[in-house]
Amino acid sequence: MIADRLYESVGNKGNVCVGLDTDIEYIPEEIIKKYTSVEDMIFEFNRRIIDATEEFAACFKVQIAYYEAYGIDGLRAYSKTMKYLRYRGHIAIADIKRGDIAKTAEMYARAHFEGDFESDIITLNPYMGVDTIEPYLNYVKNKDKGLFILLRTSNRGAEDIEDIISCENKRIYNHIGEKIDTLSKRYMGKYGYSSIGLVAGCTDIREGQEIREKYKSSFLLIPGYGAQGGAGKEASVYLKDGNGGIVNSSRGILLAYKKHENGEKKFEIYAGEEAKRMKEDIEIAAKL
């Protein structure tokens, strides 16, 4: 089960999820000059980042929007990146945040759990309800695939739906969270975690602690480290004995080279150093 693979990977390598949100603008000129196609530029950059950070990365998350933005060529780079990650034995998370029903959701499942874009875990948006999750469950059960479903996000807009308090005196994200929790318990791995996890990022530490406490068997995908402002202390709130959560950083790692003079010549080395620093930052905070 993917839940077990992820648990073991976190145990071995720490909590860092390297986010491959690769914009062309992030890629050093040396690579840009070497190739004529966007596909090759993006893939070469990603491959070198992957190789340089894998020692400190529990998994990799690829944000598909950055690739869709470059059309067919961008999606070819996305496909190559996914294939390379899986070929190297890494856990590849497709950050697609799809949300749709019935046959449309079946088609998304096929798109991202098979074929050109095959990944190990995808992110989903639950706005339309639990029936938007069901078409993916066959893959979770029979194909070792996993899901991370949006629960509470750390952006300002979280107050517009997620944080609203219902007439039952419960926040909306907990309404949907409880239903997902019930569902996720049908797909438990041997370490006490389900292959259906949640995306959780809070600005408030107490709320983070409540989420960790309430969704005991859910892996948490925590965005917002680094470029988005969080740090090890905040992230560690979502962990349980150092496991049960992965903390994503994208620009913080991809653009680490920009903090160094002439850094772009050794961009992957700085990315690796930043992944290592982040891993240790979270580990230290988790032990406090």
Next chain:
Amino acid sequence: MIADRLYESVGNKGNVCVGLDTDIEYIPEEIIKKYTSVEDMIFEFNRRIIDATEEFAACFKVQIAYYEAYGIDGLRAYSKTMKYLRYRGHIAIADIKRGDIAKTAEMYARAHFEGDFESDIITLNPYMGVDTIEPYLNYVKNKDKGLFILLRTSNRGAEDIEDIISCENKRIYNHIGEKIDTLSKRYMGKYGYSSIGLVAGCTDIREGQEIREKYKSSFLLIPGYGAQGGAGKEASVYLKDGNGGIVNSSRGILLAYKKHENGEKKFEIYAGEEAKRMKEDIEIAAKL
């Protein structure tokens, strides 16, 4: 403004939105045998459906999941379909239901309002809040683009979030709907409709009437006609003097040929007939 183009198109051609949710399984054998690539098969089918239904179609909606499911090849067919629709002067809606924040949303905007996948209007998912909408507004203002944002959907799962009643005694979809309504009034066309519309499908007629009454300046995209069970009477509830709404049918039109013996030889003719029948069905109901 796209709101005005859509209003005029509905005035001229009626309320039908032809849904190009094209699965390979829907394509007659004659076309399958003629080509070797999925790209060519899907595009040829779509092109013939477009040509045969355009007289009765206010617009076309392309559900990207069906194309993503076939990987790069499928997305090439998606790109060609979008280009053909726009070349022929039709309004092309990309049913992508994306929902993300900040730079990720900017990348989705670029992906679907420029380049290979350029469309006129996209659908969005508001779970993460109003700040997920903002990155698209520049295109609405300066590039004649439009949005349809998920409000109330007709699936069973609507009860899991959308329909929950808040501590202010208001349904969640109205919480987000009111915020979108305020925003949408900044992008009004000359006929009293905004370029930011809503996706609304109810199983309850009274609730449909309330949505129509409450969101006066919003175009409504109404799914669920035909294969999903709705009919002209239900759909007409969302219209105002016959305009202000488009009613989507996908399988009902694409697979109309299956109701006829040897229908696949003239699949596009049956699709055209079904679009015409549907247009008249809604018109008659709207006048009652």
